[in-house]
Amino acid sequence: IPLGLKRKGLRIVVTGGAGFVGSHLVDRLIARGDSVIVVDNFFTGRKENVMHHFGNPNFELIRHDVVEPLLLEVDQIYHLACPASPTNVVGTLNMLGLAKRVGARFLLTSTSEVYGDPLQHPQKETYWGNVNPIGVRSCYDEGKRTAETLTMDYHRGAGVEVRIARIFNTYGPRMCIDDGRVVSNFVAQALRKEPLTVYGDGKQTRSFQYVSDLVEGLMRLMEGEHVGPFNLGNPGEFTMLELAEVVQETIDPNAKIEFRPNTEDDPHKRKPDISRAKELLGWQPKVSLRKGLPLMVSDFRQRIFGDHKVGSTTTTTNDSSS
Numbered sequence: 001i002p003l004g005l006k007r008k009g010l011r012i013v014v015t016g017g018a019g020f021v022g023s024h025l026v027d028r029l030i031a032r033g034d035s036v037i038v039v040d041n042f043f044t045g046r047k048e049n050v051m052h053h054f055g056n057p058n059f060e061l062i063r064h065d066v067v068e069p070l071l072l073e074v075d076q077i078y079h080l081a082c083p084a085s086p087t088n089v090v091g092t093l094n095m096l097g098l099a100k101r102v103g104a105r106f107l108l109t110s111t112s113e114v115y116g117d118p119l120q121h122p123q124k125e126t127y128w129g130n131v132n133p134i135g136v137r138s139c140y141d142e143g144k145r146t147a148e149t150l151t152m153d154y155h156r157g158a159g160v161e162v163r164i165a166r167i168f169n170t171y172g173p174r175m176c177i178d179d180g181r182v183v184s185n186f187v188a189q190a191l192r193k194e195p196l197t198v199y200g201d202g203k204q205t206r207s208f209q210y211v212s213d214l215v216e217g218l219m220r221l222m223e224g225e226h227v228g229p230f231n232l233g234n235p236g237e238f239t240m241l242e243l244a245e246v247v248q249e250t251i252d253p254n255a256k257i258e259f260r261p262n263t264e265d266d267p268h269k270r271k272p273d274i275s276r277a278k279e280l281l282g283w284q285p286k287v288s289l290r291k292g293l294p295l296m297v298s299d300f301r302q303r304i305f306g307d308h309k310v311g312s313t314t315t316t317t318n319d320s321s322s
Helices: 020-032 086-102 138-158 182-191 211-223 240-250 275-281 289-307
Strands: 011-015 035-040 059-063 076-079 105-111 162-167 196-199 205-207 230-232 237-239 257-260
Touching (some): 020 035, 076 086, 086 105, 105 138, 138 162, 182 196, 182 240, 182 289, 196 240
Parallel strands (some): 011 076
16 A cells, blocks of 8 residues: 555655645645645745645644755655755755655656757657756756756665656646746736737647646655656647637637747757556546636736736726636
8 A cells, every 4th residue: 555545644844835836735735634844945935825724733834945954754755846956956965865864755856857858759758858958948957857866866875765756837826927937927918918928939839737637646656656757747738829829718819929039948849758657656637728727817817916916007807707
């Protein structure tokens, strides 16, 4: 029987647990009856994402940057904290050290970025990637690749129980509004009546998974018996133009599209091969883009116009037609 099903009430630390994905994971773990310690430096995490757990004796929040070591007695570590660059490597090293000391199972959230600008399509976990080590986005790619290396080193060398997830583009409520990711950009732009910026010819593809699907995959991976790595993503592939069209359908059919020169090192195609996760974790995404996007839009609408007024173009949410 997988670990978590045998004995209830694990002690679990979630680094980056006040962030977009982390906070949704925390919700599920708390609902399942576990004790959760969130460790977050609030660089991209927001207290609002976990505030509804304040006062719950099974919930604890520590403001801490994982680049500094931390000692906690826990059963499982979900390591989600990770801006691009040093945190990746130093933070991962610290959390692996913690896992080793207290005998916890450690789950690394890696990324489809480890595949770089892939020459294989769709990408299987066995693909080693096509990464430019000196590119503009390579500190993120290489940081995650190094984090995977360290994770496997601790597994092989120190016997730490590890799990590796390679996460593809994910969207949903609580996403940072201005994080520069394409889904949040388009949604925020459409809501603010700004043109949607498409880089290059808009033919590059991405696959978008709804956050609840990802959280389910992460939990299945942690509870299962396989190290991975596992691709966790939605194989439904969209060009940037098609994504812009879905955003128009959902928010504002009259939204303009504006083309800009493409950014350097922008991968042309990205689509996960998830047959391994299907077979070994019994996991596959359930929420299509057209079902998930409206849920994100209503969250963004409320955060942009409800809680704090952004921009002077719109007064209140009079335009909530969809």
